[in-house]
Amino acid sequence: MKHKTLSGIAGHIALIALSLLFLAPFAFMVSTSLKDEKQVFTETIQWIPSPIHWENYPAALLSFPFWTYLKNTLMICVGTVTGTLVSAALPAYGFARLRWRGRDAMFYLMIATIMLPAQVTQLPIFLIFRSLGWTGTFLPLIVPSFFGNAFSIFLLRQFFLTIPEELSDAARMDGCSEWGIFWRILLPLSKPALATVALFAFMGAWTDFQGPLIYVHDEAQYTLAIGLSSFLGRHGGQWNLLMAAATVVTIPLIVAFFFAQRTFIQGIAVTGMKG
């Protein structure tokens, strides 16, 4: 008993020390974002600046078209989340709740594509979109999400498998079609899993850098990720403004995470994959 509490205390001490280590970069980011230039470049670190320079935030957001970039990013996010949800649920049902020859082969093929690096398909896809005249629009960033993302399908399939088959059987007895079972029984029961898929799609689109880098050239169409990196190019060295911008872009994700923490962790755990 005594031994147990001792090792418990040691465990807590280790965890607290590690937590501080993991949190220090966040603290440094926020602290820097509230300093003026003189306070930034000091010998020893002032964690709580005095005076606090809140004006860095409006200054940072005014020094690049933040709201435009935010609007662009949100447009892409909404499009991607819609596409992902629409196109993931149907295949997930086909893989989880229907029995047909060739299903498992198709499923393994789909799982294998999760491992496929984007670089292998990226260039011809770029050429396709270019010949369609879609470069310089958001279409190349949104349209592919309507074609069933393997990761999301897998996640939903795992969830569909946990819903008792008896529900479907009862509905079939009553003459319900597979579409009816999918639409009226499975989907309403799968809201948490759909939320997970939506969340990951949102996060992916919010942080995507290479996509907009390749397809978006006009500054008026920049996303936050691209805008931030060009802001870095122009304001290199102004760490207080840079950290203010980085904080602003990070906060929505942290807020989303706190609201949907369970959704998040379960989603990762189910699939065994990083977002």
Next chain:
Amino acid sequence: MRTNSRKTFLSREQRLGLWFISPWLIGFVLLTLYPILATLYLSFTDYRVLSPPRWVGWANYRELLLDTENFWPSLGNTVFFFLELPLALILGLALALLLNQKLRGMTIYRTLFYLPSIVPVVANAMLWLWLLNPEHGLVNTGLRAVHIPAPAWLASPLWAKPALIVMDLWAVGGSMVIYLAALQGVPTSLYEAADLDGANAFQKLVSVTLPAISPVIFFNLIMGVIGTFQYFTQTFVMTKGGPDKATLFYALYLYQNAFQYFRMGAACAMAWLLFLVTLAATFLVFKTSAGWVYYEGER
């Protein structure tokens, strides 16, 4: 009814199944299968986007293999970066084991450790440029405080890659969560049996825990190898491949070939070499561990 439907090319069940998976299947053909084959074709051509591709045989591959200026350094840097995988494994697993002890406040710690991995990649790059700033960054200020020589990190060809590894390890919470889920899935009966045999904590770790979660570890390592080949945004934003090509990684050089030098043929050759590596890794995963996914309701 069954025997009837066998006569047609596809059974009713198959047609229904294919209809349901059609969004993915169409996408697979248009956005995966066709591009893979197109990449293969283009890798044998000289293609500079503005004029049509011209067949050149193995020339792109030959040039790449003889390219000691960029290709081999980019491959070498990428292979060096594999060093991160065991480090991330040890750190992620150690954190997961710490959190798996059923201490109070476990979820709070889990949240704290996980938080860094949701920072958007560009914001993360900016943050670490500042943290690793040789003069005023947090890392070197801390090192100087305890009298450890402070390297120039991203400004030094020797330390640039380790700097990026340190940055990535900060986001180890992602794999920690996966390991934690795996640990919680290990049947308690196994531990009870080990207790009966008088096993100590270390023996339980080595002969119960690690074998039980080995498929997850293995899967994560393979995904790590593939992920390392795709390492792009951080170097693109932070170092542009420098200093002295120390952070010129495979994916970055591929991107430069395609979109900066407009050598699509060479870029496609690099992409196909990457595809072969991925195929080998995928084959390994399927061959050696059928158990990395846990099919809960499968019959």
